[in-house]
Amino acid sequence: MINVLIVEDDPMVLQLNKRYVESINGFKVVATATDGEKALELLKTNPIELIILDVYMPKLDGIGFLKEMRKRFFKADVILVTASKEAESIDDVFKLGAVDYLIKPFEYERLKSSLENYRGRYELLKGKNVIQQEDLDRITKQNNKSPENRLQKGLHKRTLERIRCFMELNKEAYFTSEEVAEKMKVSRVTVRKYLEYLVEIDELQLEIEYGSIGRPRHLYKYIIRNERC
Structure with missing residues (x-):
């Protein structure tokens, strides 16, 4: 305390x-x-x-x-x-x-x-x-880089909080942008912008998984220590 x-x-x-x-x-x-x-x-x-x-x-x-x-x-x-x-x-x-x-x-x-x-x-x-x-x-x-003070143009605070809270509440798992978009009923393109922003401000970590066929998968996981949600 x-x-x-x-x-x-x-x-x-x-x-x-x-x-x-x-x-x-x-x-x-x-x-x-x-x-x-x-x-x-x-x-x-x-x-x-x-x-x-x-x-x-x-x-x-x-x-x-x-x-x-x-x-x-x-x-x-x-x-x-x-x-x-x-x-x-x-x-x-x-x-x-x-x-x-x-x-x-x-x-x-x-x-x-x-x-x-x-x-x-x-x-x-x-x-x-x-x-x-x-x-x-x-x-x-x-x-x-506090999102409350320096939110990038085109991003909205309420949507940011929704995606942040989803990632925090599922902080043990990795997700692709497609998986987050499907669970939150938001477009994949929109979700990808917010996930990339959260990586930039060090709230998510990004891992790239390379398979033998097709494009590499971008996997996101919550890492920040200060719980908000």
């Missing part, structure tokens, strides 16, 4: 973010604070892995909190959730080690994606003694 601290001065937003975070498997909000000073005190007594942090707060704002946190060598990761859009502020928090930055108002799916990406990184780094380059590539590509 990933222990989370939420730092937000608006009580309603704080409770909403708490519900959002705890709706996602693997996360538990163990403490909340309405300003940076209280948050620093909580870090002394609570084992925190991840902080959901606002920028504009009384007493000690988010950037001041981040600077002080690093001075005191607290090792928790930070996701910024704020209305601040100033480029200088965004640059500052990334230089201070924030793992993501969400600008209000944001959709729940964007926060969900950020937390799932973080969970994938957390589980990988905690679960292995030796890390391979392909492991690092997978977790660093997740933010850059």
Whole structure:
């Protein structure tokens, strides 16, 4: 379980973010604070892995909190959730080690994606003694290739989710595009586009089976660790 601290001065937003975070498997909000000073005190007594942090707060704002946190060598990761859009502020928090930055108002799916990406990184780094380059590539590509944020032209989110969920729920098996199309009652050409996209963003693996006669078969299998469906 990933222990989370939420730092937000608006009580309603704080409770909403708490519900959002705890709706996602693997996360538990163990403490909340309405300003940076209280948050620093909580870090002394609570084992925190991840902080959901606002920028504009009384007493000690988010950037001041981040600077002080690093001075005191607290090792928790930070996701910024704020209305601040100033480029200088965004640059500052990334230089201070924030793992993501969400600008209000944001959709729940964007926060969900950020937390799932973080969970994938957390589980990988905690679960292995030796890390391979392909492991690092997978977790660093997740933010850059998130389907919620960078969906290719011509692809539709709802269809993508249907095909993704089908592959996840049948994750022990390999399928051709024809087999997926038949089971989902979608055209083979359409299914092939979505399967290729899921391979590109590292959610499916592709194996090519060469027979003695005819074209090679393209076989797809679900590989991503972060379950969504």
